[in-house]
Amino acid sequence: MTHDKRLAKGRRARCDIYAFVRGFKKLNNGKSPTLRRIMAACDISSTSVVWYQLQKLKQQGAIYITGKGFSRSIELPGELYVLPEPREIV
Secondary structure (H helix, E strand, C coil), rough: CCCCHHHHHHHHHHHHHHHHHHHHHHCCCCCCCCHHHHHHHHCCCCHHHHHHHHHHHCCCCCEEECCCCCCHECCCCCCCCCCCCCCCCC
16 A cells, blocks of 8 residues: 555544544434444454554544543533433432
């Protein structure tokens, strides 16, 4: 694989990961997906590749990784997630 193809594949993976994380957080009240869930959804070969791409997104300022660097601590700048009102248990 040429250098240009590898770069394009990496950019595509980052776009896929970002879109998946954004959609997942919207559907799950702001909760982040696991590395394995991202791996499966984006058809990536390993969790280390997912982690590498997340680090690239972090360097680009597209995401924040809070806490101790676990996948469940991915934050997207400018995104707000409204939690549902608590329901009374009858």
